[in-house]
Amino acid sequence: MVEQDNKKEFQERRRQLLRLGAAGVPMVLTLKASAAQPVHSALDCSFVIPTTSNILVDSDGRAWIGSRGVREKSGELKVSDIDKFRQQADFVFPNGSAPSKFRPDTCDTQKGWTTCYRFYEIDSNTNITPADYLNSSGNWSLTGAKGLYLALASQYIDTYGNDGGFPGISCLTSILTYLEYQ
Amino acid sequence: MKNVALSDLPPETVKRLLSEGRLYLHLGPYVTALSTKDAGVREFLTDMYQDCSILVGEEALVDFSLEVRAPNLVRRYIRRQIVADPGFYFPAVPLPVKLGPLCLEMGMNLCVALQSFRQAIFHAGVVSDQKGGIVIAARSGGGKSTLTAALMEEGFRLLSDEFAILCAETSFLLAYPRPVSLKNQSIDVVRVFAGADQVSDRLTGTPKGDIAYRRLRKSDLETANLPAKAKLILFPRFQAEAAPAVEKMDIADAAMQLIASSPNYQVIGEPAFHALMQMLDGVEAYEITYGNTEDSLMLVKDLWEAVDG
Amino acid sequence: MTVSANPNNDHWLWGVYTNHMVTHSFGDTTFVYNRQSGTTHIFNLVSMAMIEFLSEKPRSMNEIIRDFPAYMGVDAAECPAGVVRRLFGELDEIGLLELVQS
Structure with missing residues (x-):
């Protein structure tokens, strides 16, 4: 008898929940991390660039990211390789995207070779930890190919937000979001 | 390595170990390597943690490393400030140097909160x-x-x-x-029932108001x-x-x-x-x-x- | 073969990734740790019943809508299709539903 009463009560509680469900109340809750957790994960997060991601930069700060190689000979890049790289790029960034220190200092083209571009190479499976590029006052200090990648990634966030399949975006977004609260 | 009470170490040894970042505080499940050159922090530590165990020896396996220091060279001398540096990047507001003890306590809390993995x-x-x-x-x-x-x-x-x-x-x-951190009105409440000698001096003007510590x-x-x-x-x-x-x-x-x-x-x-x-x-x-x-x-x-x- | 991108497709059967779930109940409330996402979820009697229902055997969306009310011991009017669909969506969103194509 007691068992039957319990069963009836149990059934009534489920009915009540179903009525709430019909009113649109969620049946599953997801626990959010404490305020300190995103801080930790944001500052410690790192990401792996899955495929070779080379970056070509011109003197206006335009940038192309792709997996092709570009041949280099004493600081000059092969023009035909550059053309192919630009045509088959995975991502293209407009003028001014690459900070000036990553752009070429000179621009001269002769006999199929040019100094009007600079080329940065990032191998597949390269690990990037954005927090390594923050200095102690919380400002970005971007150097090297990985630093350039982060500079472009943050441009990408400004334009497209946190999606679109650009590797590492969510890690970087969490840091940028966090820094905004400082 | 052997354990000694902090109060058993001569003051000059404590000063040297702290300036070398080798004061290994062994408390509960954690060993923390403490480092500071600040006299106020050192005084607070030797007073409030006097009965705590210190690992003495050349090198210890530590859970956390914490340095309490000036945020930069200039602030070591001019309008002196102090920050807790737990060894990983963590944005923190530098505090006036007289709030060094608060920096130490907050820094130790930060280590436990964000670096305990077991x-x-x-x-x-x-x-x-x-x-x-x-x-x-x-x-x-x-x-x-x-x-x-x-x-x-x-x-x-x-x-x-x-x-x-x-x-x-x-x-x-x-x-x-x-030490138990007490804020504002609770400082006087605890002084009454625990005894005034059981509560540290009051730190005034902290980001959280007045703070004192129960020993x-x-x-x-x-x-x-x-x-x-x-x-x-x-x-x-x-x-x-x-x-x-x-x-x-x-x-x-x-x-x-x-x-x-x-x-x-x-x-x-x-x-x-x-x-x-x-x-x-x-x-x-x-x-x-x-x-x-x-x-x-x-x-x-x-x-x-x-x-x- | 072209299949429509629609969970109602009868070729698509839905089950539960039981290996991804660790559960612990306190009364009517069940805490679910999702090993895949590292997230903790809180289920009530209805969401937990759906997990148990789909753990028995994978079912198509139409079967779920048709049979879940009886599994709950209520009639269809008390457990309308909209509720079932929303519940299904919530479970899918947190990554606990496995698609088993027949």
Whole structure:
């Protein structure tokens, strides 16, 4: 008898929940991390660039990211390789995207070779930890190919937000979001 | 390596070890390598942590490294400031140099909160007696520290004022006794019942108002290696003039609130889930509302008496 | 073969990734740790019933809508298709539903 009463009560509680469900109340809750957790994960997060991601930069700060190689000979890049790289790029960034220190200092083209571009190479499976590029006052200090990648990634966030399949975006977004609260 | 009490080390040795970053404070489950050149921080440390164990030797395996230092060279000399540097990047507002002790305490808290990877950490105070442990969950203005300090006077052992440290393997609470941080009005309240000599000088003008610390007790340090099984979880609510009241809480609600208070639950993952669930299987949870310390003590004592030993 | 991108497709059977779940109940409330996402979820009696229902055997969306009310011991009017669909969506969103194509 007691068992039957319990069963009836149990059934009534489920009915009540179903009525709430019909009113649109969620049946599953997801626990959010404490305020300190995103801080930790944001500052410690790192990401792996899955495929070779080379970056070509011109003197206006335009940038192309792709997996092709570009041949280099004493600081000059092969023009035909550059053309192919630009045509088959995975991502293209407009003028001014690459900070000036990553752009070429000179621009001269002769006999199929040019100094009007600079080329940065990032191998597949390269690990990037954005927090390594923050200095102690919380400002970005971007150097090297990985630093350039982060500079472009943050441009990408400004334009497209946190999606679109650009590797590492969510890690970087969490840091940028966090820094905004400082 | 051997353990000695901090007070057994000559002052010049403490000064040298601190300036070399080799003062290894062994407290509860953690060893922290402390480093500072600041005289105020050194004085606070040698006073408040005098009975604590120090590992002496060339090199120790440490859980955390913490340096309390000027934010940059200029600020070592001009309008002097101080920051806690836990060895990982963490944005912190530099404080005036006289608040060095606060920097040290906050820095040590930061280390436990963000760098414990073997224990699940929850924001709560913990006291215990032979029956088991009482977890006092933190709520802004809830009175966790005042209640913790008051229970210390009632014969309870202090495990921790700031963190419930849950061992992922055993689901027992670990002790990490530190000076109890008291804010504003609670400083005078605790001075009255614990004795003025048991409370540190007041730090004024901190980002949280006035702060003082209730001293560590030797007895809490001596029992710091004994874990406690949680029996009661309290969610205190201080309301001026409020009549004392107790309300039983669903364990599921208590679990939700504890998880939300944890700085590393998500980092530890499945072991933290298991340990928390196992801990909660044996406890009761209550929300207690009170308007003064006497009432809160009366409520806790009644609840504790009803708990099986 | 072209299949429509629609969970109602009868070729698509839905089950539960039981290996991804660790559960612990306190009364009517069940805490679910999702090993895949590292996230903790809180289920009530209805969402837990759906997990148990789909753990028995994978079912198509139409079968779920048709048979879940009886599994719950209520009639269809008390457990309308909209509720079932939303519940299904919530479970899918947190990554606990496995698609098993027949």
